[in-house]
Amino acid sequence: MEFEEIGKRAGNEIDAAATAEEISAVRVKYLGRKQGEITEALRSLKDMSEAEKRETGPRIQKLRDEIESAIAFKEEELNNSASATDITLPGKRTESGHLNLITQTEDEIRRIFNSMNFSVMDGPEMEDEYHNFDALNIPDSHPAREMWDTFWMKSKEGDKKRYLLRTHTSPVQVRYMERRDPPFQIISIGKTFRYEATDATHETNFHQVEGLMIGREVSLANFKFVISEFFRQFFSEKTVEVRFRSSYFPFVEPGVEVDVKLDNSRWLEMGGAGMVHPKVLKAVGYNPKDWQGFAFGFGVERLAIIKHKVPDIRLFESQDLKFTKKF
Amino acid sequence: MKFSYSLIKEMVPNLPAKAKFADELALKSFEVDEISGDMMDIKITANRWCDAASHAGIAREAATIFGLRAIPIKTTDFKKAKKPLGVKLEKGSDCCRYIGVSAELGKKGATPPWMKKYLMTCGIRSISPVVDALNYVMIEVGQPMHAFDADKVEGGIIVRKAFKGEKITTIDGGEYELTPNDTVIADKKKALGIAGIKGGEAAEITGGTKRIILESANFDLVSVYRTSKRIKLETDASRRYGHGMSSEKAKTGMDRAIRLLTEMCFIKPVAFSDVYPVKEPKKFIKYDAERFRRLTGVAVDKAQASIILRKLGFKMKGDIAEIPAERIDVSIFEDLAEEVIRIYGLDEIEAQAPVISIIPAHNDPIIGFREKTKRAFAGIGFDEIISYSFGDYPEGPELANPISQEKAFMRTNLVKGLDEAIEKNRRSFTEIKIFEFGKVFDGIGKEHWSVAAAVRSGARDYPLRTLRGAVEAAFRRIGIGETEFAAEGKKLKVKAGGELVGEITVSKNGERAFFEADAEKLMKKSEGKFEYEPISPYPSMMRDVSLWVKDSVPVGEIFETVNAVGADDLNDVDLADYYPDAENGRVGVTIRLVFQSPERTLTDAEIDAWMDKIKGSLEAQKGVEIR
Numbered sequence: 043m044e045f046e047e048i049g050k051r052a053g054n055e056i057d058a059a060a061t062a063e064e065i066s067a068v069r070v071k072y073l074g075r076k077q078g079e080i081t082e083a084l085r086s087l088k089d090m091s092e093a094e095k096r097e098t099g100p101r102i103q104k105l106r107d108e109i110e111s112a113i114a115f116k117e118e119e120l121n122n123s124a125s126a127t128d129i130t131l132p133g134k135r136t137e138s139g140h141l142n143l144i145t146q147t148e149d150e151i152r153r154i155f156n157s158m159n160f161s162v163m164d165g166p167e168m169e170d171e172y173h174n175f176d177a178l179n180i181p182d183s184h185p186a187r188e189m190w191d192t193f194w195m196k197s198k199e200g201d202k203k204r205y206l207l208r209t210h211t212s213p214v215q216v217r218y219m220e221r222r223d224p225p226f227q228i229i230s231i232g233k234t235f236r237y238e239a240t241d242a243t244h245e246t247n248f249h250q251v252e253g254l255m256i257g258r259e260v261s262l263a264n265f266k267f268v269i270s271e272f273f274r275q276f277f278s279e280k281t282v283e284v285r286f287r288s289s290y291f292p293f294v295e296p297g298v299e300v301d302v303k304l305d306n307s308r309w310l311e312m313g314g315a316g317m318v319h320p321k322v323l324k325a326v327g328y329n330p331k332d333w334q335g336f337a338f339g340f341g342v343e344r345l346a347i348i349k350h351k352v353p354d355i356r357l358f359e360s361q362d363l364k365f366t367k368k369f
Numbered sequence: 370m371k372f373s374y375s376l377i378k379e380m381v382p383n384l385p386a387k388a389k390f391a392d393e394l395a396l397k398s399f400e401v402d403e404i405s406g407d408m409m410d411i412k413i414t415a416n417r418w419c420d421a422a423s424h425a426g427i428a429r430e431a432a433t434i435f436g437l438r439a440i441p442i443k444t445t446d447f448k449k450a451k452k453p454l455g456v457k458l459e460k461g462s463d464c465c466r467y468i469g470v471s472a473e474l475g476k477k478g479a480t481p482p483w484m485k486k487y488l489m490t491c492g493i494r495s496i497s498p499v500v501d502a503l504n505y506v507m508i509e510v511g512q513p514m515h516a517f518d519a520d521k522v523e524g525g526i527i528v529r530k531a532f533k534g535e536k537i538t539t540i541d542g543g544e545y546e547l548t549p550n551d552t553v554i555a556d557k558k559k560a561l562g563i564a565g566i567k568g569g570e571a572a573e574i575t576g577g578t579k580r581i582i583l584e585s586a587n588f589d590l591v592s593v594y595r596t597s598k599r600i601k602l603e604t605d606a607s608r609r610y611g612h613g614m615s616s617e618k619a620k621t622g623m624d625r626a627i628r629l630l631t632e633m634c635f636i637k638p639v640a641f642s643d644v645y646p647v648k649e650p651k652k653f654i655k656y657d658a659e660r661f662r663r664l665t666g667v668a669v670d671k672a673q674a675s676i677i678l679r680k681l682g683f684k685m686k687g688d689i690a691e692i693p694a695e696r697i698d699v700s701i702f703e704d705l706a707e708e709v710i711r712i713y714g715l716d717e718i719e720a721q722a723p724v725i726s727i728i729p730a731h732n733d734p735i736i737g738f739r740e741k742t743k744r745a746f747a748g749i750g751f752d753e754i755i756s757y758s759f760g761d762y763p764e765g766p767e768l769a770n771p772i773s774q775e776k777a778f779m780r781t782n783l784v785k786g787l788d789e790a791i792e793k794n795r796r797s798f799t800e801i802k803i804f805e806f807g808k809v810f811d812g813i814g815k816e817h818w819s820v821a822a823a824v825r826s827g828a829r830d831y832p833l834r835t836l837r838g839a840v841e842a843a844f845r846r847i848g849i850g851e852t853e854f855a856a857e858g859k860k861l862k863v864k865a866g867g868e869l870v871g872e873i874t875v876s877k878n879g880e881r882a883f884f885e886a887d888a889e890k891l892m893k894k895s896e897g898k899f900e901y902e903p904i905s906p907y908p909s910m911m912r913d914v915s916l917w918v919k920d921s922v923p924v925g926e927i928f929e930t931v932n933a934v935g936a937d938d939l940n941d942v943d944l945a946d947y948y949p950d951a952e953n954g955r956v957g958v959t960i961r962l963v964f965q966s967p968e969r970t971l972t973d974a975e976i977d978a979w980m981d982k983i984k985g986s987l988e989a990q991k992g993v994e995i996r
Contacts, residue, residue, distance in 0.1 A: 138750060139747035139804075140752045141743055141744070141747050155730075156730050159730050161732055161733075162733065166814075168766070168810060183591045184415075184591075184611075185594065185612050188415075193759075193771075195766055195768060197769070205814050207768075226728075227725070233758060233807075233808070237770060246757070247758055261663060261665060261666035262667075262718055263665065263666020263718050263719060264666065264721055264723040266666075267720035285396075285716060286715035286718065287400075287715065288396065288711035288715065289400075289414065295704060295706075295707055296665070359756065359757060361793050362793065363752055363803070366753065367752060
């Protein structure tokens with residue numbers, strides 16, 4: 043078609059132009075006010091029918107814009123003008139969406155554990171009492187349960203089970219072990235809940251990462267390796283030291299608190315861990331004589347707070363986009 | 370729990386300074402929450418209240434940790450009293466042991482200043498010499514004790530279940546109504562105290578008391594715990610019993626009390642009774658060095674382990690450890706191993722890579738889908754929101770103990786949270802594009818993953834269009850083969866791969882648009898793979914059609930009309946322009962059509978022919994006029 047022909051021809055001539063005079067001639071030839079080919083074509087529109095006009099008008103306009111732009115760039119090139127090639131011009135702002143820092147932290151945790159052959163498991167946020175407590179050697183009417191301030195669901199008369207909002211991700215371990223045989227290594231990351239007053243370090247809705255590795259000879263020394271490797275990759279500081287302190291959690295024995303020291307600063311408390319209690323193994327039908335392993339649980343927010351120096355845990359679920367957009 | 374550093378140091382004279390002591394204690398035994406003057410607030414873990422919730426217990430930990438000697442506590446055997454004291458434990462009374470000693474007070478006596486000081490450091494008020502001595506025994510050796518005015522006790526002591534509705538007034542004036550699940554200490558006429566929790570007013574000792582009955586007992590932990598929770602009365606005694614104690618300790622407590630009261634008030638024990646129906650059996654656990662190595666990864670031989678365990682009060686015969694009675698927390702090998710490793714040093718554990726078979730990691734499918742979906746929305750400019758899982762959702766499952774009435778229900782959708790997020794952010798941002806991926810709750814024990822997105826912008830920017838386009842783009846990125854939208858009233862139903870997965874809604878004024886879908890249904894439709902389709906080497910041709918459309922005609926119908934023509938090689942139909950002309954009750958609409966053939970260059974004549982048909986159909990539509 044005629045217009046395409048003009049476009050092609052103009053393109054070739056613009057490319058071929060080697061001096062300011064030559065490009066100026068091309069401009070006159072196509073866009074000149076008096077006899078430019080495109081100008082002529084636009085002028086001829088007035089003689090067309092309404093239908094033809096609607097049809098042809100936009101096409102000529104588009105062609106005109108293309109030629110205009112190509113000539114302008116060529117002129118910049120030939121005149122050695124500064125504006126197009128000024129590499130100190132500030133960048134034009136580009137907005138992208140932001141993943142919440144919790145998600146970014148979760149993704150990073152998952153990446154590291156996947157790389158160490160841990161599978162990632164998911165489980166319910168509304169749990170029954172058995173999976174959240176009893177199966178984990180946290181009996182009813184024992185002060186040990188007070189370590190977890192719990193949101194309970196309203197129950198109806200005749201309900202067999204009591205439901206609650208999981209206070210930790212540990213029930214995912216139990217559910218996994220109920221349907222799978224060892225050996226294996228898994229982690230679970232997700233939302234957990236505690237009934238407590240909120241402040242800079244406490245939030246009712248927060249996230250945990252839970253790990254579990256079961257095998258014939260999986261030991262505390264193996265845990266130290268895995269968790270040191272995790273912290274080294276996660277914090278990517280020059281030196282990352284890990285230490286254990288004696289502690290107590292009903293579902294592990296021995297139980298320890300895990301501390302890390304980044305770049306020779308002070309020790310930071312990270313969370314609890316230990317060797318899975320034989321009662322927990324028995325509750326899921328494993329023979330504790332044959333199988334053993336470690337379990338751990340850390341706060342995802344706590345990991346993010348330390349890594350990114352976030353001053354207040356409440357920012358994560360504040361729905362404040364000013365916070366979200368910072369990461 | 371509050372401790373006096375100087376009292377511990379009295380028991381372990383070479384104890385290091387507070388800071389060093391606290392550091393080592395934190396590594397090997399318990400965290401120290403606070404140090405203030407002589408007071409150390411030590412966090413006794415729930416399993417160790419049985420032996421370590423006392424200065425003697427902490428002194429033993431300290432002596433073991435630093436390899437020092439602890440001075441034994443001086444006692445006087447209560448059995449020196451000759452006559453029997455009437456004590457009866459009724460069946461099912463949940464009392465494991467009851468030692469009662471009656472004694473005459475030689476003089477009123479006075480609490481020595483050192484005792485007052487230690488009590489004060491531990492947060493206990495001085496009351497009277499007898500009460501102070503008994504409280505001191507509790508903080509010193511961990512045994513809760515009580516004293517009754519013997520002249521107010523009619524007949525002997527009876528430990529029994531409370532009668533239904535039985536009332537008791539405690540020594541601090543509290544009034545409680547009891548049930549047959551609660552245990553009381555009584556005489557033949559009345560209740561004298563709530564077992565393991567608090568003494569009653571009826572036999573309270575006063576300045577005029579001449580004869581006392583001392584109680585050192587042990588009760589079932591669950592019974593004390595439940596009663597204490599039900600009547601909402603927690604005391605130093607109830608917390609200790611609630612954690613569980615050994616009945617053997619009752620004797621230590623009584624012997625120590627007799628000793629102290631003899632010194633302070635010249636008491637003369639007259640009669641005693643020690644009712645101990647089922648003596649606690651001795652427990653033995655073998656220390657297996659090989660098993661220890663397997664568990665911890667550290668080699669600690671029998672000899673090294675024996676040294677540690679002996680220090681902690683275990684009696685060793687070869688590799689057999691006899692567990693100290695008060696250590697009710699130690700019952701299996703792993704417990705013993707913990708005692709050894711924590712004292713030997715958790716720092717001695719060296720990192721060792723586990724040896725495993727290479728079985729690939731298998732994440733739950735939702736994990737990968739969630740990540741992909743989140744990245745899809747973030748990739749097209751949406752910011753991720755994480756909201757509370759509970760709020761004001763009267764249709765949702767209800768919490769028994771919400772933090773507030775506005776947060777009493779589990780969320781049934783994510784859209785409401787996003788609306789709240791828009792509200793919070795609208796002053797800071799004109800355009801808001803957000804999403805959330807989270808659990809919603811369908812009932813008690815029922816939940817599913819949901820994904821939602823919302824757009825807020827100026828009315829002329831049509832947030833609904835932005836959102837619908839975003840959903841299409843996101844769905845493509847997560848691998849949904851075909852996305853369809855169908856208007857249903859004021860809602861737009863969203864189908865993925867032929868299945869209804871969610872809907873798009875818009876606020877009345879058009880300022881906000883919301884999308885939500887069942888993520889689990891969506892995931893099932895996202896598992897298809899896109900297959901390669903040839904890329905046409907021939908040019909595409911574009912045509913615009915501009916229309917005036919009456920307000921009453923939805924634009925969706927115009928698109929349907931265009932598609933219904935079935936033009937060959939019509940690759941894409943898009944809305945290029947849309948602007949309301951409110952004055953005339955119409956909207957200016959420009960539709961852009963793109964033609965392209967995979968086989969050849971299309972001619973203008975062909976396209977024009979199709980365009981004529983399309984325009985014909987449009988013109989035939991009521992309320993549509995070609996501009």
